[in-house]
Amino acid sequence: MKQVHLAAHFPGVNNTTVWSDPAAGSQIEFESFVHLARTAERGLFDFFFLAEGLRLREHRGQIYDLDVVGRPDTFTVVAALAGVTDRIGLTGTINTTFNEPFEVARQFATLDHLSDGRAGWNIVTSSDAFTGANFRRGGFLDHADRYARAEEFLNVAQAFWNSWQADAVVADEIYVEPSRIHTVEYRGEFFSVRGMATLPAGPQGQPVLLQAGDSEDGRSFGARHADAMFTLHGSLEDGQRYTADVKGRAAAAGRNPNELKVFPAATFVLGDSAADAAEKARHIRRQQVSGPTAIAMLEQVWGRDLSAYDPDGPLPDVDPTGDTSITQGRVRHGDPVAVARRYRDRAQAENLSIRDLVIAVTSRQQFVGTASQIADEMNRYVQADACDGFILVSHLTPHGLDDFVDQVVPLLQERRVYRTEYTGRTLREHLAGKAA
Numbered sequence: 001m002k003q004v005h006l007a008a009h010f011p012g013v014n015n016t017t018v019w020s021d022p023a024a025g026s027q028i029e030f031e032s033f034v035h036l037a038r039t040a041e042r043g044l045f046d047f048f049f050l051a052e053g054l055r056l057r058e059h060r061g062q063i064y065d066l067d068v069v070g071r072p073d074t075f076t077v078v079a080a081l082a083g084v085t086d087r088i089g090l091t092g093t094i095n096t097t098f099n100e101p102f103e104v105a106r107q108f109a110t111l112d113h114l115s116d117g118r119a120g121w122n123i124v125t126s127s128d129a130f131t132g133a134n135f136r137r138g139g140f141l142d143h144a145d146r147y148a149r150a151e152e153f154l155n156v157a158q159a160f161w162n163s164w165q166a167d168a169v170v171a172d173e174i175y176v177e178p179s180r181i182h183t184v185e186y187r188g189e190f191f192s193v194r195g196m197a198t199l200p201a202g203p204q205g206q207p208v209l210l211q212a213g214d215s216e217d218g219r220s221f222g223a224r225h226a227d228a229m230f231t232l233h234g235s236l237e238d239g240q241r242y243t244a245d246v247k248g249r250a251a252a253a254g255r256n257p258n259e260l261k262v263f264p265a266a267t268f269v270l271g272d273s274a275a276d277a278a279e280k281a282r283h284i285r286r287q288q289v290s291g292p293t294a295i296a297m298l299e300q301v302w303g304r305d306l307s308a309y310d311p312d313g314p315l316p317d318v319d320p321t322g323d324t325s326i327t328q329g330r331v332r333h334g335d336p337v338a339v340a341r342r343y344r345d346r347a348q349a350e351n352l353s354i355r356d357l358v359i360a361v362t363s364r365q366q367f368v369g370t371a372s373q374i375a376d377e378m379n380r381y382v383q384a385d386a387c388d389g390f391i392l393v394s395h396l397t398p399h400g401l402d403d404f405v406d407q408v409v410p411l412l413q414e415r416r417v418y419r420t421e422y423t424g425r426t427l428r429e430h431l432a433g434k435a436a
């Protein structure tokens with residue numbers, strides 16, 4: 001039987017987290033990060049995961065209401081967590097568009113040393129000009145070039161990681177003859193580098209690489225380079241198609257497809273009975289999508305002011321304007337007219353209000369039920385090759401994983417599809433996932 005892999009998404013800024021719930025804590029205080037990371041480690045998860053948002057989203061000139069809780073810097077957080085955790089992988093999302101390979105290579109090598117081989121890099125190519133405006137050079141990268149730059153970025157970072165050739169490991173110290181620290185020379189379209197790494201690569205050689213990006217180029221890039229893919233293809237059939245696709249690409253690139261793990265984002269709602277869980281899930285969805293949030297979401301697609309519409313009434317009968325500037329910062333909906341048509345058809349067929357429709361179309365894969373039902377469902381997905389595991393996105397920070405670790409993890413262990421202790425030292429060993 002395949003082993004189930006689990007990872008913990010720090011809820012952060014996204015459409016799942018309900019920061020306004022009375023039970024929710026801070027999303028920026030260190031104690032919140034510590035609690036979630038330690039809980040995930042108690043549950044023997046492969047890794048803790050931070051997404052990246054370098055600019056708060058705006059809607060009609062206002063900061064998006066889901067983003068007001070703030071978002072601290074990735075490296076600082078994961079480095080601090082290295083000091084208060086022992087075995088769990090520490091993974092951060094860092095984009096290849098606004099950074100420099102030398103710096104990122106140095107930061108990940110440092111993190112890998114500090115954490116004793118637990119560093120992971122989720123490579124993203126976010127290239128929107130709105131985010132770019134935060135940076136010295138502005139939004140300077142054509143969307144079409146994002147993976148060409150990512151490819152070169154990774155090449156250069158790898159050249160830095162490989163540039164110290166360790167001669168021997170003596171009492172945990174790596175000794176390197178000065179003559180064996182090589183100059184990195186790289187000339188490409190995006191980078192021209194002649195330099196030297198300031199430290200040897202960490203225990204893993206290079207950090208574990210994850211990739212999130214769903215285009216043809218994104219999938220191929222991940223299939224060639226990544227240890228794991230982070231994806232939103234979380235339903236059973238969609239996950240099976242996606243997994244077959246990216247593992248097929250990995251095989252075509254000459255890799256063993258088992259070395260590429262697939263992790264969809266997954267939300268879950270645990271209840272004492274199936275009915276209790278379903279009721280909780282409905283309540284959470286309505287907390288996540290308020291009337292004004294539902295209108296704002298439709299405005300993103302329609303590109304116009306819809307504030308006169310009743311969220312509990314039918315969808316707008318006017319067509320989208322095609323103006324996508326109403327919302328700034330990472331919104332992905334596709335062609336507005338086609339999306340609007342799909343939404344209207346679905347609302348009509350299922351008799352949904354605006355708010356009901358938004359709740360329906362923004363639902364990600366959810367595991368809703370008793371601990372035993374959730375353990376069985378998750379295991380079924382993994383055994384059916386819809387994925388290798390899940391990056392759990394809980395709706396509450398920082399206690400959202402507590403019940404899962406207490407109740408679901410033991411059942412996965414009972415079913416012999418989940419480790420009972422960490423057998424590996426490094427994150428890459430956790431992903432290789434031998435049963436305990």
Ligand SMILES: Cc1cc2nc3c(=O)[nH]c(=O)nc-3n(C[C@H](O)[C@H](O)[C@H](O)COP(=O)(O)O)c2cc1C
Binds near residue numbers: 218
């Ligand atoms: C599952 C998933 C998670 C992502 N997470 C982030 C993120 O945390 N930060 C970010 O800037 N971009 C994120 N992205 C955006 C991608 O990195 C990428 O910029 C975008 O999807 C465009 O690439 P694509 O055309 O290959 O999909 C994510 C994308 C996916 C599919």
